[in-house]
Amino acid sequence: MSSPLRIALAGLGTVGTGVIQLIEENSALIARRAGRPIEIVAVTARDRSKNRGVDLSAYRWVDDMGELATASDIDVVVELVGGSDGPALTLARETLSNGRSFVTANKAMIAHHGAELAKLAESKNTALKFEAAVAGGIPVIQGLRDGAAANRIDRVYGILNGTCNFILSTMEKEGLDFTDVLSDAQAKGFAEADPSFDIDGIDAAHKLAILASLSFGSEIDFGGVEARGIRKILAADIAQAKALGYRIRLIGLAEIDGENGASEIFQRVQPCLVPLAHPLAHVTGATNAVVAEGNFSGRLLFQGAGAGDRPTASAVVADLVDIARKETGPAFSMPSSELEKLPRAASAHRVGKTYIRMIVADRVGVLAEITAAMRDAGLSIESLIQTETSDDGSALIAMVTHAGPEQAINDTLKTLAPSESLMGEPMVMHILGE
Known part of the structure; x- marks a missing residue:
């Protein structure tokens, strides 16, 4: 068996500790599937003394996160810190610049800076991977990039935020208003203390911009996503939708608009009424689901846990297995130079x-x-x-x-x-x- 793939973890929250637990528990199976062992060499986080429920004694603790980008005994840096800019982006740039592969669950950073990072990875012939950035444990990035690679995809959409879906399906079940369900979701840990990114549609917009680029072979355009959240939905809206034969879901939708003889890209996140006959109407709780429509494959549905330590850790380690196998390839399905810069489609004529x-x-x-x-x-x-x-x-x-x-x-x-x-x-x- 080949020499181990040596990794460093930046960020030891629930996902980071989940990665440690997964690699430790399934180490033999992972090594067989990857063709080589995957070993954690170094870790870093803000608080060294915090009890995280895992034994870190076998790993080198690094106080300065930036050291991971240049350490000679590290092949891959896994970033689980978060934030579109700041330390996470600095670490990504430095890691890739030094010819090391980079794995992240940071959808905000990829949505804002993915094009830059992809070009940098290609220039250094190394890997940028972000399966965990969209839909947690669902292998939708790989499904679109590899499984549907031969298809022309003109439409991709779905339920991309588990917090909103939990709130809406609970409103539907209990007949409660939004504010009551949000408070309960926060108490149960399904929603953050400041839930704005989730309930205002920004989190879903980050994910949609990534999916659109992968699906259409276009440059990522987060700024072109119209985003509207679920704050203003009433229990009465849920009830009326039900009476009319629909369920309300927060839907992120991107599609190619071919009107006027030129391809344009339309991207929007908004609450929609979903017909009961559609599979997305039956996605409840914190589940995510993504639909892609290929011209030969037809409708593809990816569904599963969209967040959580174990599903997200699973996606992170799946990227590590790909790197261990040397299945690196361009981050957005094709070389950055081949990605189209599509103009934004207006909504008025839709x-x-x-x-x-x-x-x-x-x-x-x-x-x-x-x-x-x-x-x-x-x-x-x-x-x-x-x-x-x-x-x-x-x-x-x-x-x-x-x-x-x-x-x-x-x-x-x-x-x-x-x-x-x-x-x-x-x-x-x-x-x-x-």
């Missing part, structure tokens, strides 16, 4: 059905005012539900439109914005096509 919820003053003429605005915008109603009047004199109107351009939705809401009949901002959710 056609589909839409859910609109309004809280209105329950008085004569309100519905006529709304339907007149829709008529003038060229928008028609497929179905409508109006609830009974509340104690504060308000009523909820929820409707699904017939398929129409998004510009018609924008025009309708612009017309209604000054209306004294509206009590609060309308909620708009597009319906995911089957």
Whole structure:
């Protein structure tokens, strides 16, 4: 058997300790599958004295994380520190510049700096791997990069954030409002103390930008992702969606728009109504699921645990096994020079059905005012539900439109914005096509 692949771990949180436990517990099996042993040589973290539940005595402790990039007895650095910039990015640049492979679970860093790091890795003929950065333990990066490599993929979408999916499916099950479920999720450890990155769609947007680049052979464009989260979803929205035959999920969607004779890329994260017939409607809890549509493979569904120490550690070690086998290749499926710079597609012309919820003053003429605005915008109603009047004199109107351009939705809401009949901002959710 060949000489060991020597690795260093930067970051010893739950994922870092999970990597240690996995390599120790499955060392013989990993060595057989990799064709050589994978050994941890050095580790580093902020607090050396912290009890992490694993024995670190066999590994060299390094106080200065930067030393890992140049140590002569290290082949691969695994970064589990996090953050799009700062120490993690410095470590990535220095590691790759010194001709060593780099493995990370850091989706923010890859979304912001993946193109730069991929070019650097290629220039040094070394590996940049980030399977754990998207969808935890689901092998979706490898599936798209290798398994679907012969396909043209024009659409990739899915449930990319476990925290949001846990909140939405719990709201659905318990009939509770968003704020109540968020508090419970934080108490159970499913949501961070500051959950903004999750519930505002930023985490999902990082992942979507990576998936889009891999799927389309395009330059990564995080700045082009429209992101809207789930803060404004009410228990009433969940109930109305159910009555109309849908479930609400936070969906990240990217696709190639070929209209106007040129390929453009559309990327958006937003809550959507998902038809019950679609497999994503049945993904509950903290599970992630990714759908890719290949022109020969058809619909591919990747589903599983999107986070957690063990699934994410599994993805990290899978990358190490690839490096041990010398299966390195370009980080984004093809050489950086071959990635296309695609212009961003506008959303106004996109056609589909839409859910609109309004809280209105329950008085004569309100519905006529709304339907007149829709008529003038060229928008028609497929179905409508109006609830009974509340104690504060308000009523909820929820409707699904017939398929129409998004510009018609924008025009309708612009017309209604000054209306004294509206009590609060309308909620708009597009319906995911089957």
